[in-house]
Amino acid sequence: MNLKKSLAMQQRAKERIPGMTQLLSKRPDMFSSGVWPAYYTKAKGVEVWDLDGNQYIDMSIAGIGANILGYADDDVDAAVVNAIQNGSSSSLNCPEEIELADLFCELHPWADKVRYARCGGEGMAIAVRIARAHTGKDIIAFCGYHGWQDWYLAANLGTENALGEHLILGLDPAGVPKGLAGTALPFRYNQIEELEAIIAKHGNNLAAIVMEPTRNHDPLPGFFDRVRELADTSGAVFIIDEVSAGLRMNTGGAHLLYNIKPDIAVFSKSLGNGFPMAAIIGRGEIMDSAQKSFISSTMWTERVGPTAALATLKKHREKNVGEHLIKIGKMVQEGWSACAENAGLQISVGGIYPCSHFGFTHEKPQHLKSLFIQLMLEQGFLASNLCYAMYAHTSEHVNQYLTAVEKAFREIADAISKNDIEKRMKGAPSSTGFKRIA
Numbered sequence: 001m002n003l004k005k006s007l008a009m010q011q012r013a014k015e016r017i018p019g020m021t022q023l024l025s026k027r028p029d030m031f032s033s034g035v036w037p038a039y040y041t042k043a044k045g046v047e048v049w050d051l052d053g054n055q056y057i058d059m060s061i062a063g064i065g066a067n068i069l070g071y072a073d074d075d076v077d078a079a080v081v082n083a084i085q086n087g088s089s090s091s092l093n094c095p096e097e098i099e100l101a102d103l104f105c106e107l108h109p110w111a112d113k114v115r116y117a118r119c120g121g122e123g124m125a126i127a128v129r130i131a132r133a134h135t136g137k138d139i140i141a142f143c144g145y146h147g148w149q150d151w152y153l154a155a156n157l158g159t160e161n162a163l164g165e166h167l168i169l170g171l172d173p174a175g176v177p178k179g180l181a182g183t184a185l186p187f188r189y190n191q192i193e194e195l196e197a198i199i200a201k202h203g204n205n206l207a208a209i210v211m212e213p214t215r216n217h218d219p220l221p222g223f224f225d226r227v228r229e230l231a232d233t234s235g236a237v238f239i240i241d242e243v244s245a246g247l248r249m250n251t252g253g254a255h256l257l258y259n260i261k262p263d264i265a266v267f268s269k270s271l272g273n274g275f276p277m278a279a280i281i282g283r284g285e286i287m288d289s290a291q292k293s294f295i296s297s298t299m300w301t302e303r304v305g306p307t308a309a310l311a312t313l314k315k316h317r318e319k320n321v322g323e324h325l326i327k328i329g330k331m332v333q334e335g336w337s338a339c340a341e342n343a344g345l346q347i348s349v350g351g352i353y354p355c356s357h358f359g360f361t362h363e364k365p366q367h368l369k370s371l372f373i374q375l376m377l378e379q380g381f382l383a384s385n386l387c388y389a390m391y392a393h394t395s396e397h398v399n400q401y402l403t404a405v406e407k408a409f410r411e412i413a414d415a416i417s418k419n420d421i422e423k424r425m426k427g428a429p430s431s432t433g434f435k436r437i438a
């Protein structure tokens with residue numbers, strides 16, 4: 001494979017952009033430095049073209065979950081082009097944001113009011129600010145990943161590794177004011193006693209309980225009812241982070257499927273099918289506390305985000321996209337397991353179907369991941385141990401992909417048995433966690 005231009009661009013990025021990219025998950029070292037193309041010239045449907053003209057079917061991260069319909073979706077793009085041609089921003093506000101608010105409240109009858117931002121971490125920071133403004137309290141009990149902002153990284157101030165189980169191991173909260181120590185306290189999904197312990201100690205200063213509805217597991221029976229109860233008894237705002245889970249299995253939040261009753265829910269990522277957009281929806285009296293604080297930004301008023309979100313949500317509902325994503329993801333998960341068994345490889349498979357992942361059960365899993373990525377690229381697939389389903393994926397794409405996966409798995413099994421994994425690798429082992437790039 002010719003990657004000359006891709007690798008030259010990566011070298012330039014190392015010199016100009018700290019960390020190379022704006023998102024950890026799109027750094028080439030998270031896949032395999034030396035073989036991962038990292039840059040694209042064009043993306044359409046499920047296909048991506050790199051700088052050297054190599055063409056791939058993308059069975060990897062689908063814009064890390066942003067491109068839920070597929071790349072350059074004709075319907076969303078047509079709506080956005082129309083918005084651009086009629087002025088994507090002006091001195092007046094765009095009416096699309098009211099239409100979108102109405103649609104959100106129709107999809108989520110428990111919610112009355114909506115605010116907007118343009119990305120997930122920002123949306124979560126707004127939700128947390130509203131909760132703190134509403135309650136007059138400081139502490140946030142959280143589970144899972146919720147963005148890069150101070151309120152969240154504060155969890156690692158003065159603690160051994162509070163974010164280790166929720167984000168990545170060994171993250172130094174450099175740049176986060178030390179005065180925020182003790183304001184963000186983690187608990188694990190389905191471990192209600194950990195949340196109970198936080199509340200027993202800090203219940204009188206608890207502003208919010210922040211969680212994803214699901215990531216890898218379904219909730220245990222009664223888990224979210226108890227979370228709701230604990231929010232009520234402590235007076236905390238219950239915030240559901242739908243940034244990743246939203247729109248994957250249904251049109252709206254995954255919390256609707258699990259009958260979770262939040263006070264606020266936050267959407268982003270897939271909401272604009274790749275165009276920046278975030279929505280914070282919630283119960284009226286709590287959302288009104290946004291007015292006690294100052295939450296305001298010029299670029300939250302542009303027109304492309306709400307236009308893209310409206311077009312994405314409408315198409316999502318009309319085409320029952322959630323059902324399709326579940327079907328594609330199920331094929332992928334079952335296919336991985338079958339391919340591994342046929343090849344004699346040990347893997348563990350997990351995730352909700354639309355956001356599937358697997359891991360190699362081996363002493364060098366990051367080496368095997370890197371070799372897998374390389375072998376899949378050579379067969380024309382962008383692939384990793386994560387597979388986000390897109391509406392543009394068809395069963396035919398998955399079947400082609402699984403044929404390639406089986407071939408790759410067989411070669412990996414052969415490399416393991418001959419003990420020559422490193423010799424076959426053309427790139428670096430895949431990175432885990434956060435590290436500096438030299």
Ligand SMILES: Cc1ncc(COP(=O)(O)O)c(C=O)c1O
Pocket residue numbers: 119120121122124144145146147148212241242243244245268269
């Ligand atoms: C659950 C969750 N919350 C928040 C975020 C942060 O969103 P963004 O990357 O758009 O800032 C993410 C991103 O992956 C996420 O998965």
